[in-house]
Amino acid sequence: MGIIIVIPAIALVVGDGRIDFRRLILGLLLRRLGHKSFIIDPYQRSRVMRYKRHFYTAALVLCSAAGTYFATHSTAQPTMGRQAGADNDYQLGATLYMQKAAEYRALTYQAYNLARWQLDADLDKKNVKKLPKDQRKMQRAVVVDIDETVLDNSPSQAHGIKDHVGFDLKQWYAWGEMRKAKAIPGSVDFLNYAVSKGVKVFFISNRDDVQKQATIDNLKNVGFQDVSVDNVILRTTESSKETRRQMIASKYRIVLLMGDNLDDLSNVFERKSVSDRFSEVDKVKNDWGKRWIVLPNAMYGTWENAIYEYGRLTDAQKAEKRLNSLELP
Numbered sequence: 001m002g003i004i005i006v007i008p009a010i011a012l013v014v015g016d017g018r019i020d021f022r023r024l025i026l027g028l029l030l031r032r033l034g035h036k037s038f039i040i041d042p043y044q045r046s047r048v049m050r051y052k053r054h055f056y057t058a059a060l061v062l063c064s065a066a067g068t069y070f071a072t073h074s075t076a077q078p079t080m081g082r083q084a085g086a087d088n089d090y091q092l093g094a095t096l097y098m099q100k101a102a103e104y105r106a107l108t109y110q111a112y113n114l115a116r117w118q119l120d121a122d123l124d125k126k127n128v129k130k131l132p133k134d135q136r137k138m139q140r141a142v143v144v145d146i147d148e149t150v151l152d153n154s155p156s157q158a159h160g161i162k163d164h165v166g167f168d169l170k171q172w173y174a175w176g177e178m179r180k181a182k183a184i185p186g187s188v189d190f191l192n193y194a195v196s197k198g199v200k201v202f203f204i205s206n207r208d209d210v211q212k213q214a215t216i217d218n219l220k221n222v223g224f225q226d227v228s229v230d231n232v233i234l235r236t237t238e239s240s241k242e243t244r245r246q247m248i249a250s251k252y253r254i255v256l257l258m259g260d261n262l263d264d265l266s267n268v269f270e271r272k273s274v275s276d277r278f279s280e281v282d283k284v285k286n287d288w289g290k291r292w293i294v295l296p297n298a299m300y301g302t303w304e305n306a307i308y309e310y311g312r313l314t315d316a317q318k319a320e321k322r323l324n325s326l327e328l329p
């Protein structure tokens, strides 16, 4: 509607002022809109009428432009959705790396091979003799995170990138309900090996507790043998995993912790700045690959939140932070 009105109005404004069919069309349109006081006389050329004509034309252009703007935006929002248009092109490389780089697979096998060597070393009775007495008879446990540690959610990330949809809880739940996440290479063999050696496996995840059954089903589907409501511990009240780790440590001797996020390992890394996370990692540089084993995840994580200083930023503000964080020559 706005376009229909704007075109003849503009034609009149930019014309030479002579009366022609364009003015007649405009007059008819104005009459139809109820402007009875504005009657176009093809032979009237008085100054008053010219002022009137310019005034009405300008008003018409403004109104129709405003109408076009509101019509466009009011119809776009419901169909596009709240998260549409998200700036997530920057995640493309990280997601492709997880899905298509053989180097990524090599890294996850490497992590789980390392885990097996460390577990075997602990299963050696010599190690146990070095432990404090109260821990010697405790059953061993291995604690792993779920997402991007034992289950691969890159298809969900890929969907968001292709459709320019930012993280959306409903979409995340829907992906979980599909129970289609594949296992991270190496994870099934290692954890089933641990179970075969009498080690208790715990899956600690910040998936919401409402996702529990779907998560258990997915873990079983990909081949994990020891999976139940008791050892799949999801988030109920707090996102920090420390309380859940302590609960396990009160009954088991935790031999290994594995995750794609430093917060999966200890609370010393939580809510720290980029430089403080570096410092904490450097402090224990000789321990990586022993009790704590990290898996690669460049798609998302606390590492990214630290760049944003844990703020609730717009896409544009995040993009600016990312660019400003780059180290140049």
Ligand SMILES: [Mg+2]
Binding pocket: 145, 146, 147, 148, 149, 259, 260, 261
């Ligand atoms: Mg994870």
